[in-house]
Amino acid sequence: xxxxxxxxxxxxxxxxxxxxxxxxxxxxxxxxxxxxxxxxxxxxxxxxxxxxxxxxxxxxxxxxxxxxxxxxxxxxxxxxxxxxxxxxxxxxxxxxxxxxxxxxxxxxxxxxxxxxxxxxxxxxxxxxxxxxxxxxxxxxxxxxxxxxxxxxxxxxxxxxxxxxxxxxxxxxxxxxxxxxxxxxxxxxxxxxxxxxxxxxxxxxxxxxxxxxxxxxxxxxxxxxxxxxxxxxxxxxxxxxxxxxxxxxxxxxxxxxxxxxxxxxxxxxxxxxxxxxxxxxxxxxxxxxxxxxxxxxxxxxxxxxxxxxxxxxxxxxxxxxxxxxxxxxxxxxxxxxxxxxxxxxxxxxxxxxxxxxxxxxxxxxxxxxxxxxxxxxxxxxxxxxxxxxxxxxxxxxxxxxxxxxxxxx
Amino acid sequence: xxxxxxxxxxxxxxxxxxxxxxxxxxxxxxxxxxxxxxxxxxxxxxxxxxxxxxxxxxxxxxxxxxxxxxxxxxxxxxxxxxxxxxxxxxxxxxxxxxxxxxxxxxxxxxxxxxxxxxxxxxxxxxxxxxxxxxxxxxxxxxxxxxxxxxxxxxxxxxxxxxxxxxxxxxxxxxxxxxxxxxxxxxxxxxxxxxxxxxxxxxxxxxxxxxxxxxxxxxxxxxxxxxxxxxxxxxxxxxxxxxxxxxxxxxxxxxxxxxxxxxxxxxxxxxxxxxxxxxxxxxxxxxxxxxxxxxxxxxxxxxxxxxxxxxxxxxxxxxxxxxxxxxxxxxxx
Numbered sequence: 001x002x003x004x005x006x007x008x009x010x011x012x013x014x015x016x017x018x019x020x021x022x023x024x025x026x027x028x029x030x031x032x033x034x035x036x037x038x039x040x041x042x043x044x045x046x047x048x049x050x051x052x053x054x055x056x057x058x059x060x061x062x063x064x065x066x067x068x069x070x071x072x073x074x075x076x077x078x079x080x081x082x083x084x085x086x087x088x089x090x091x092x093x094x095x096x097x098x099x100x101x102x103x104x105x106x107x108x109x110x111x112x113x114x115x116x117x118x119x120x121x122x123x124x125x126x127x128x129x130x131x132x133x134x135x136x137x138x139x140x141x142x143x144x145x146x147x148x149x150x151x152x153x154x155x156x157x158x159x160x161x162x163x164x165x166x167x168x169x170x171x172x173x174x175x176x177x178x179x180x181x182x183x184x185x186x187x188x189x190x191x192x193x194x195x196x197x198x199x200x201x202x203x204x205x206x207x208x209x210x211x212x213x214x215x216x217x218x219x220x221x222x223x224x225x226x227x228x229x230x231x232x233x234x235x236x237x238x239x240x241x242x243x244x245x246x247x248x249x250x251x252x253x254x255x256x257x258x259x260x261x262x263x264x265x266x267x268x269x270x271x272x273x274x275x276x277x278x279x280x281x282x283x284x285x286x287x288x289x290x291x292x293x294x295x296x297x298x299x300x301x302x303x304x305x306x307x308x309x310x311x312x313x314x315x316x317x318x319x320x321x322x323x324x325x326x327x328x329x330x331x332x333x334x335x336x337x338x339x340x341x342x343x344x345x346x347x348x349x350x351x352x353x354x355x356x357x358x359x360x361x362x363x364x365x366x367x368x369x370x371x372x373x374x375x376x377x378x379x380x381x382x383x384x385x386x387x388x389x390x391x392x393x394x395x396x397x398x399x400x401x402x403x404x405x406x407x408x
Numbered sequence: 409x410x411x412x413x414x415x416x417x418x419x420x421x422x423x424x425x426x427x428x429x430x431x432x433x434x435x436x437x438x439x440x441x442x443x444x445x446x447x448x449x450x451x452x453x454x455x456x457x458x459x460x461x462x463x464x465x466x467x468x469x470x471x472x473x474x475x476x477x478x479x480x481x482x483x484x485x486x487x488x489x490x491x492x493x494x495x496x497x498x499x500x501x502x503x504x505x506x507x508x509x510x511x512x513x514x515x516x517x518x519x520x521x522x523x524x525x526x527x528x529x530x531x532x533x534x535x536x537x538x539x540x541x542x543x544x545x546x547x548x549x550x551x552x553x554x555x556x557x558x559x560x561x562x563x564x565x566x567x568x569x570x571x572x573x574x575x576x577x578x579x580x581x582x583x584x585x586x587x588x589x590x591x592x593x594x595x596x597x598x599x600x601x602x603x604x605x606x607x608x609x610x611x612x613x614x615x616x617x618x619x620x621x622x623x624x625x626x627x628x629x630x631x632x633x634x635x636x637x638x639x640x641x642x643x644x645x646x647x648x649x650x651x652x653x654x655x656x657x658x659x660x661x662x663x664x665x666x667x668x669x670x671x672x673x674x675x676x677x678x679x680x681x682x683x684x685x686x687x688x689x690x691x692x693x694x695x696x697x698x699x700x701x702x703x704x705x706x707x708x709x710x711x712x713x714x715x716x717x718x719x720x721x722x723x724x725x726x727x728x729x730x731x732x733x734x735x736x737x738x739x740x
Contacts (some may be wrong), residue, residue, distance in 0.1 A: 126475075126476070128472070158509060158511075159507065159508065159509045159511075160509050162506060162507055162509065163507050167507070169507070169508035169509070169511040169512060170511070171508075171511045171512060176475060176512060177504060177507055177508035177511060177512050179499070179500060179507075181495060181499050181500070184468060184495060184496055184499065184500050186468070187464065187465045187468025187469050187471075187472070187496070188468050188469070188471045188472035188475070188500070189472060190465075190468075190469050190472060191468060191469025191470055191471060191472025191473045191475075191476075191480075192472035192473065192475055192476045193472070194469060194472070194473060195428075195472065195473040195476035195477065195478045196476060197454075198428060198454050198455070198473075198478065199476075199477070199478075205472070217462075217464060217492065218464050218465075218468060218495075218496075220462075221460075221462040221464050221465030221468060222465070222468070224460045224462060224465060225459075225460060225462070225465050225468075225469050228460055390505055390506050390509055390510055391505070391506050391544050391545050392505070392545065392547075392568075392569050392657075393505070393513070393568035393569055396613065396656075396657030397613075397657060397660060398657055398658065398660065399657075
């Protein structure tokens with residue numbers, strides 16, 4: 001007798017209307033995971049792909065072997081970056097509702113990942129990011145006004161209105177042109193890093209991808225090239241639990257974690273608390289040192305939670321409980337760093353409230369300056385002539401004819 | 409022609425250390441068609457190497473290298489294998505310049521052996537050029553002589569934008585004119601088999617007149633240029649044979665000058681007929697030469713089937729089919 005087969009389709013623990021339940025998320029206490037030397041044999045640290053490196057404990061203290069790398073000034077600056085990003089997001093979501101732009105992607109709950117990581121890179125390194133790492137620009141002092149010009153596609157948009165809002169390109173800040181297609185940037189980051197090694201330079205690259213798009217073949221193409229050629233690259237997987245409406249179990253499959261994907265390629269793979277600014281920095285720095293010492297790639301999984309909607313076109317209440325983000329066991333990155341700074345004795349509720357107001361005012365001032373250059377639907381947007389420029393270095397005859405035909 | 413392709417990469421690598429060459433079997437072995445033979449030995453493993461069998465990885469890494477100041481010239485072993493890389497080619501490489509407003513650019517060449525005639529069956533015979541000419545931001549080149557293959561490939565490597573370089577594999581070892589029943593001839597005695605040493609380029613975007621004629625224009629590229637010449641010879645029809653050489657951007661002036669002169673036009677390609685590049689050419693001729701035409705435009709192409717194995721010569725648009733089309737066009 002053989003039973004008929006049945007298909008297994010994973011489901012998240014809870015759907016709208018249910019009680020949020022993260023009891024299945026195993027979280028090691030802060031400070032528990034050791035910090036191996038950067039030239040460790042990857043085979044010896046396979047456990048790092050299943051545990052979770054954390055520095056900040058529930059009392060707001062920095063503990064364990066990954067602590068102690070950042071000064072008070074660094075940490076206050078980090079808090080500032082996260083809060084500036086959060087303030088920008090809040091204003092831009094409203095601006096989208098007001099019709100000033102067509103679309104926006106926010107970072108709520110994930111601010112620590114990109115802002116802390118930026119601090120491990122140097123001038124000349126290159127990020128191949130996704131649309132949810134604008135913190136790389138914020139933490140590198142890229143002007144807010146220019147970001148908003150791009151979001152508004154106004155007359156000063158550096159990308160001439162050709163790209164969807166938030167898909168920035170900033171070579172001078174080590175930020176490769178963003179794609180709306182997922183995972184393509186992963187092998188590109190590896191290739192950029194390979195070129196650095198071929199040329200005998202010292203710059204490194206960082207590739208970024210979300211939990212959902214690790215299912216793309218380009219993720220694996222990136223891993224195999226990075227592994228084979230020992231490329232000086234950091235391969236970042238941001239596991240924010242949700243790929244639009246699809247829970248991470250669909251992309252993850254039977255393996256325990258996304259970090260574990262790297263093990264089959266012999267790549268050191270670490271899992272880190274993505275809502276812990278200090279842990280993100282510490283692990284990123286470990287990986288960057290490996291890359292700079294020509295020891296090859298590192299895969300990092302940042303465990304975080306997308307507290308907001310996927311984009312302004314998404315409504316998460318349709319597929320997950322509204323209270324789920326409040327129940328997320330790794331908390332909020334801003335609140336956690338704030339608590340730590342208070343424990344360190346360099347911060348207070350008052351100063352925090354002041355900074356919050358200052359960040360809001362900073363964004364409003366940049367927004368006003370950008371609005372003087374127009375918004376999505378005002379008249380001074382990039383011209384139709386701009387549409388025809390830059391397809392090639394030199395405009396070919398057929399495109400020239402089409403531009404003439406269009407009358408611009 | 410394979411030596412000409414190799415020579416082009418050799419010259420380019422020798423002149424510019426930013427040029428790197430890689431792909432499947434490309435390193436130590438020198439490629440399944442031997443296009444990269446000796447390059448690893450001459451320039452070192454870091455400039456010519458084997459890649460994992462991952463076309464999207466090959467093209468994806470090449471995009472990253474190009475963004476970091478290199479000039480990658482990568483090989484897709486057969487054009488039929490490019491589909492896993494189609495996303496990287498058409499959505500990434502072709503758009504990097506445009507979407508970043510030239511903050512980043514993508515100077516790279518993707519070489520692919522293309523076309524049939526070697527009994528390669530469905531997966532070693534395809535001509536996917538129309539899948540590339542339909543995409544803005546890249547250039548598409550198809551040489552048909554060793555001289556052009558070298559000059560065009562060097563020009564492609566030097567080009568500031570991504571170039572799809574389709575090498576008709578049946579021409580690698582000789583000028584195949586579709587008369588499969590005749591003995592194979594090499595490039596040795598062919599006038600365009602002569603390839604100068606050292607550096608020269610053939611500019612992209614310019615067609616060549618392979619045979620001057622008064623009665624009918626044949627628009628062709630790759631292997632079909634040689635088929636066109638054979639058909640003119642076989643039928644005695646005084647056809648003018650235009651070798652497009654670059655499909656994107658195409659040389660409209662050369663096309664219209666010839667068709668306006670002859671008043672007749674036959675378009676050839678090995679790829680399947682429907683929505684093939686011939687449809688674009690027919691539309692261009694109709695748009696720009698309608699009042700000069702004395703006969704309907706005619707296309708001769710591969711049938712709309714997958715490329716068959718045993719029926720290769722039933723599928724291949726050889727000189728007999730082309731000759732028939734020429735006669736019908738002259739009688740119209």
